[in-house]
Amino acid sequence: MLHRLMNAWASPLGRSLIAGLCLAAAGGGAHAQAYPNKPVKIVVGFAAGGSTDKLARVLSQRLGEVLGQSVVVENRPGAAGNLAAELVAGAQPDGYTLFMATLSSQAINPHLYPKLKFDPVRSFEPVALVAKYPLLLVVPPQLGVNSVPELVAYAKANPGKTFFASSGSGSPAHLAGEMFRLATGTAIQHVPYKGGGPAMLALMANESQFGFETIPSAIGHARSGKLKGLAVTSEKRSVAAPDLPTMVEAGLKNFAVTSWAGLLVPAGTPRDIVAKLNQATLAAIQAPAVNTALTGDGAEPGGGSPADFAKFMADEHKAWGEVVRSANVKVD
Structure with a gap:
């Protein structure tokens, strides 16, 4: 074998072939060493100012420091995150276009939109x-409701006239409201808005009687007194609102909703680049400034390997498919 290799090396063609094989073998390492050599983009499927956007911006600064390149956030709102997902799915698989995927885009929308232009x-x-973060159940202070049982009583006393606001049809906030309807047997009506911000404004104006929204988006309004928090949808009380009960503590059995967000890249992205992004993301999440920002907003910092995230998304896809079918949720 050695004799044949030496003979091959003696000819120009042989040297070219052997050099090519060596470069191919080293190709995986070369990807990681050269990456990144230009700015990286995180595409967010929602408008600026929302919880997903806020999370992406908190992460991007530290992620850029870890990677040694600027990381910018690009907002592409529309269709509950579907437009952003389509954009990233069709991007070059080179590690420079990331998607801040959410519970909606990966686990809920596939059950609501039959003709998606991407596969989750x-x-x-x-x-x-x-990160993972629960929702906060809020009401306008002028409603005069101070607990979940009082809200249930109000809804039962006003069938068909009790409206709940959400950040959009098919959103976690919408499905949480549908779960509330099923759990309480109330005739409540859904009012979708174009984002969590408009939904919160509608509640403050008493246009709707209650709503669920992610803690990062709603906690400031609750702390200021513009809205009244009644409960959190996590299994345990939130460090951001320790005085508020969970929905289970408030009397609704098995009521738990946790929203989440994580990073994806287009299929076909080299494994060494994915591994480098995973390591950089974990380092950014664990940085004290990022960790404090997340926990202060009631979020639970994420982590784990790409395989861990894949399994998590598969489990979420199955679980939320059952919720969509049980509640007979349709996009408005």
Whole structure:
């Protein structure tokens, strides 16, 4: 074997072939060493100012420091995150276009939109789970409701006239409201808005009687007194609102809703780049400034390997499919 290799090396063609094989073998390492050599983009499927956007911006600064390149956030709102997902699914698989995927885009929308232009699994490579966060049940102070049982009583006394606001049809906030309807047997009506911000404004104006919204988006309004928090949808009380009960503590059995967000890249992105992004994301999440920002907003920092995130998304896809079917949720 050695004799044949030496003979091959003696000819120009042989040297060219052997050099090519060596470069191919080293190709995986070369990807990681050269990456990144230009700015990286995180695409967010919601408008600026929302919880997903806020999370992406908190993460991007530290992620850029870890990677040694600027990381910018690009907002592409529309269709509950579907437009952003389509954009990233069709991007070059080179590690420079990331998607801040959410519970909506990966686990809820596939059950609501029959003709998506992306596959939640095949179109992407998972990088890492960034954060999980519960929702906050809020009401306008002028409603005069101070607890979940009082809200249930109000809804039963006003069938068909009790409206709940959400950040959009098919959103976690919408599905939480539908779960509330099923759990309480009330005739409540859904009012979708174009984002969590408009939904919160509608509640403050008493246009709707209650709503669920992620803690990062709603906690400031609750702390200021513009809205009244009644409960959190996590299994345990939130460190951001320790005085508020969970929905289970408030009397609704098995009521738990946790939203989440994580990074994906287009399918076909080299594994060494995915691994580098995973390591950089974990380092960014664990940085004290990022960790404090997340926990202060009631979020639970994520982590884990790409394989861990893939399994997590598969479990979420199955679980929320059952919720959509049970509640007979349709996009308005």
